Amino acid sequence: YVFASSFPGAGYVINNEKTECVDQAGNKVDGVNFSSDGTSVTVTSKYTAYCTLYFSKCKGPVGTVLDGKSQNQITSCPVGGMYRYQGTDNVNNWICFGTSDKTTCTKDDDAIDKYMYRIIGITDDGQLALIKETFIKEGSTIEFEWDDKYFINYYTRVCGADGSGCTWEKSNLYNRLNGLCTSTNENCSGTGAGTSGQTNIFIGNSYYEYLSNSTWLNKISDHEWKYGDSTQLDTYNGDNAYAIENAFTNSIEAKIGLQYVHDYYYAYPGGAPENEDLAKTAWIHFIKDGYINEFSYEWFLSRYGVAYGNNISAWYSNSNDVNYSDTLGEGFAVRPVFYLKSDIQISNTAGSKDDPFIITN
Numbered sequence: 001y002v003f004a005s006s007f008p009g010a011g012y013v014i015n016n017e018k019t020e021c022v023d024q025a026g027n028k029v030d031g032v033n034f035s036s037d038g039t040s041v042t043v044t045s046k047y048t049a050y051c052t053l054y055f056s057k058c059k060g061p062v063g064t065v066l067d068g069k070s071q072n073q074i075t076s077c078p079v080g081g082m083y084r085y086q087g088t089d090n091v092n093n094w095i096c097f098g099t100s101d102k103t104t105c106t107k108d109d110d111a112i113d114k115y116m117y118r119i120i121g122i123t124d125d126g127q128l129a130l131i132k133e134t135f136i137k138e139g140s141t142i143e144f145e146w147d148d149k150y151f152i153n154y155y156t157r158v159c160g161a162d163g164s165g166c167t168w169e170k171s172n173l174y175n176r177l178n179g180l181c182t183s184t185n186e187n188c189s190g191t192g193a194g195t196s197g198q199t200n201i202f203i204g205n206s207y208y209e210y211l212s213n214s215t216w217l218n219k220i221s222d223h224e225w226k227y228g229d230s231t232q233l234d235t236y237n238g239d240n241a242y243a244i245e246n247a248f249t250n251s252i253e254a255k256i257g258l259q260y261v262h263d264y265y266y267a268y269p270g271g272a273p274e275n276e277d278l279a280k281t282a283w284i285h286f287i288k289d290g291y292i293n294e295f296s297y298e299w300f301l302s303r304y305g306v307a308y309g310n311n312i313s314a315w316y317s318n319s320n321d322v323n324y325s326d327t328l329g330e331g332f333a334v335r336p337v338f339y340l341k342s343d344i345q346i347s348n349t350a351g352s353k354d355d356p357f358i359i360t361n
Contacts, residue, residue: 007040008055013077014041016243018054023047030247033240074121079271080242080262082129084121086269091283092351093119096358097130097219098210105356113137114207116356118283120263126342127221131259131284135298135333136177136201143331144201146299147171150328152310159312166312166328168227168301169252177256177336179203179211202256202336217255219359221339225257226250229305233261233315234324236279238271245302256336258301259284261315263337285317286335297332 014034021029021043032045034053043051058077073087085093096105098115105115113134120129135142149166152159159166168174170187179200181188203211210216228248233241241262265271267284279285286298297318304313304325313325316332326332340359347358 007036012055012057013079015054015056016239016246017081019051021045021049021051023049031244033243035239078124080238080266081246082121082123084266084271085119085283086267086271087283088269088281089283090352091118093283094133094351094353094356095119095128095130095346096356098208098216100358100360102356102358105358106354112353115210116353119351119357120259120267120284120337123339123342128340128344128346129337130340131263131337132335135286135335137207138199138201138205141331142333144173144176144299144334145331146173146314146328148329150312152307152312167250168225168303169254171328173258173299173334174252174254174256176200177202177258177334178254179205201334219340219344220255221341222253222255223257223339224251224253225301227252227301227303229303231305233302236265236273236275238262238266238268241265248302256338258299258334259337261300261302264300264317286333297326297330299332299334303328 014036016034019034021032023029029045029047029049031047032043032049032051035042035044041053043049056078073085073091073093075084075086077083085091095117096102096115097117099105105111116133117130118133120131122128136144138144147166147170149159149170172188175181175185175187176199179202181200181204199205202208203217205211226245226248227250228245230244232244235241239262241260241264245260245262264282264284265273265279268279268282273279273282297316300315300317302315304315307313308327311327311329313327315325318324343361344359345361347360349355349357351357
């Protein structure tokens with residue numbers, strides 16, 4: 001159904017977090033999707049639903065990061081909870097993290113691998129969401145399990161061979177990214193595809209020594225990472241994926257996560273590529289510039305909602321299938337995502353690969 005009379009006017013967007021739908025009995029209805037062309041609202045639902053629509057006013061570009069040459073590549077209205085960088089080539093959203101010296105950050109591929117990140121977007125309260133430009137490495141491997149507890153218990157149907165579950169916060173990957181792996185942490189029991197699966201691979205890893213420095217670690221905000229299961233995330237549509245992932249009821253406060261499926265689609269201009277070939281041209285896709293081209297699989301945060309036999313899976317992207325799922329015990333590549341605190345100040349540079357943003361405080 002299309003509701004033109006419900007749209008308050010130019011400069012407004014649907015507030016998906018407040019908008020709710022109920023059935024005739026007054027019970028909340030999930031799986032309702034909203035979209036807008038700027039003049040009307042389209043509501044799509046499998047069931048009869050009565051919706052109360054809420055709207056937010058667009059503020060337009062805000063903050064230093066949106067100034068200069070990068071401004072025309074970020075949305076003027078928030079989509080999926082933030083103003084987002086969208087584009088296919090030469091998107092000016094490069095930023096150094098871990099050094100305030102631009103020459104250190106850009107001097108060679110090793111420096112780019114260690115210090116260079118891309119800005120996914122900026123939240124309404126001024127937090128920058130960053131994703132690592134290249135994959136995490138541990139020695140010679142770039143392949144990591146999402147988790148080693150991926151079997152469904154035959155009797156209890158609980159994920160984990162011992163019935164302990166394999167949610168995001170209990171996974172090997174969550175613990176290894178957030179520096180929580182110790183000899184006593186039972187959630188770091190996997191060996192991964194590499195040789196040291198019990199070690200921390202981001203916070204607490206010697207290669208990223210700047211994360212052991214409180215100056216840099218304290219720039220990362222604790223963030224509410226929502227997690228859950230869904231079989232409906234391969235629709236090539238950021239709005240639809242965001243509606244599903246934002247409705248997850250489980251969450252954990254932590255510094256480090258992964259990109260969501262909606263982040264992947266929203267990076268494409270308009271947030272809704274028509275097919276996988278177009279989606280792969282978005283700046284966030286990982287096969288680019290010759291970096292680690294020999295590997296093509298990357299984990300997302302959300303799990304797949306149906307077990308393959310007795311195996312639980314999670315969503316991933318690769319060079320062929322933009323968005324698919326595979327068993328949690330597979331060894332795929334990982335790019336950490338985190339949010340900077342809102343008081344972070346950055347230089348007003350081009351934001352390009354050669355002239356990235358630099359954190360100045």
